[in-house]
Amino acid sequence: MTPAATHDDVVIADWIDRNGHLNLAYYLVLFDRATDVLFDRLGVGAAYSAASGCSLFVVETHTLYERELALGAQVRIDCHVLGADEKRLHLAHEMFRAGEADRVALLEGMVLHVDLGSRRTAPFPAAIAATLAGVVTAAPPAGLGRRISGLGRR
Template identity: 45%
Template sequence: MSSQGPLEVKRLKVEPGWIDYNGHMNVAFYLFAFDRGYDVFMDRIGVDQAFRERTGGTIFTGEAHVSYHAELKLDAPIALTLQVIGYDRKRLHTFMTMRHAEEDFLAATVEWMSLFVDLNTRRVAEMPDEIYAALDAIGRAHAALPRPAAVGKSIAMPAPKR
C-alpha cells in the first residue's frame, strides 16, 4: 500500500439511466456509484463473496454523509478514491471522493461509518484477524495522509427567528 494518496477503487461512467429531469446525474446514483467503489474496497480487504459465504461476516453501513459539489452529465468518466480515516475491530471510518476522471473536478464526497456484522446473528461483531490485518495495512499507510477537511462535517443552519 502506498502512503502517497487515497486508494483509487473504481472508474466508471455516468449511465443513461442515472440522468434525472434536471439533465444531470440523480442524487441517488452518486451514492450508488460510491457503493460500487466501496464494494471493490471490501473485496480488497477480503470481505468478498467467498468470505461472506464461508464465515457469515460482512460490512454494513451505519451512517453515510454525501456532499454534492458539481454536476456530472451523461457519459462523464468518474474516478473514485477511498481513504481510511479510522478503524477498530468492529468499526471502519472511510472517506471517498468522486472526481471527473478527465477534467479532475470534485463532483462529490461521502463519509462512511461502517460496521462489521455477523450475518448469523445480525449483530455487530469483531473482524477476524485476516480482515483486520488487511485493513490495518491500508490504515497504517493512510495514517500519514492529511485528514480531508470535510471529515466530520455536519449540516446546520441557524434556527429561524420567531
C-alpha cells in the same frame, strides 16, 4: 495520499434527472460500487461473506455534492480507510471526473462488521484487522466531519 482502492465508472442515461444532471441517488450507487471494489481489495467482499458468515453493514453516511455530472461522464472514485477498530471501519470516497483534479463529490461512512447468523456486530478476524490497520490513510480528504447547520439556528 494513495487510495486503498480506486473504481472507474460512467454516468448512464437512466441516472439523469429532470435537471439534466446525475440524480443524487445515483452518486450513492457509484459510491456503493466503489465500496464493493474496496471491500474485495481488503478481503471482506462477497467471497469473505460466503466463507465466514460475516459481512459489513453501512450504518451512517454523509455526502457532499460539489459539482454536477452529466450523461456519459467518466468518473474515478478513490476509496480511503480513515480508521478501523475491532468492529468498525470508517471510510471516505472521493469522486472525480476522469482526468480532472477537482473533486465532484465526497462520501464519508461508518461500517460495522456483522455476524450474519446473529445479526450482531462481531470482531474482525485478526488477519483482516491487520490488513485494515495497514491501509489507514495518514492524510484524510478535506471536508470530512461536516454537519448541516439549520436555518435560523446559531
